Amino acid sequence: MKEALKCPRCGFTGRPEEFTFMQEATIYYTGRGLEHEERERPIMVICPRCGEGFYLESPVKRLLERLGAG
Numbered sequence: 001m002k003e004a005l006k007c008p009r010c011g012f013t014g015r016p017e018e019f020t021f022m023q024e025a026t027i028y029y030t031g032r033g034l035e036h037e038e039r040e041r042p043i044m045v046i047c048p049r050c051g052e053g054f055y056l057e058s059p060v061k062r063l064l065e066r067l068g069a070g
């Protein structure tokens, strides 16, 4: 069974490939050049219907991954 995503703003539900995914990234400028921030960032999902972005972050999924079950 394929995982479906649901937009919390307008209620649109669709397959993951129907949404746009964006990974936030912060770039620091140091004296030696640009450096990417090491911290892990949540993935933002853009709804194809209303265009609003929301975070995919799921605490439950996180917990399962940490336990090695995901």
Ligand SMILES: [Zn+2]
Pocket: 007, 008, 009, 010, 011, 012, 047, 048, 049, 050, 051, 052
């Ligand atoms: Zn939406």
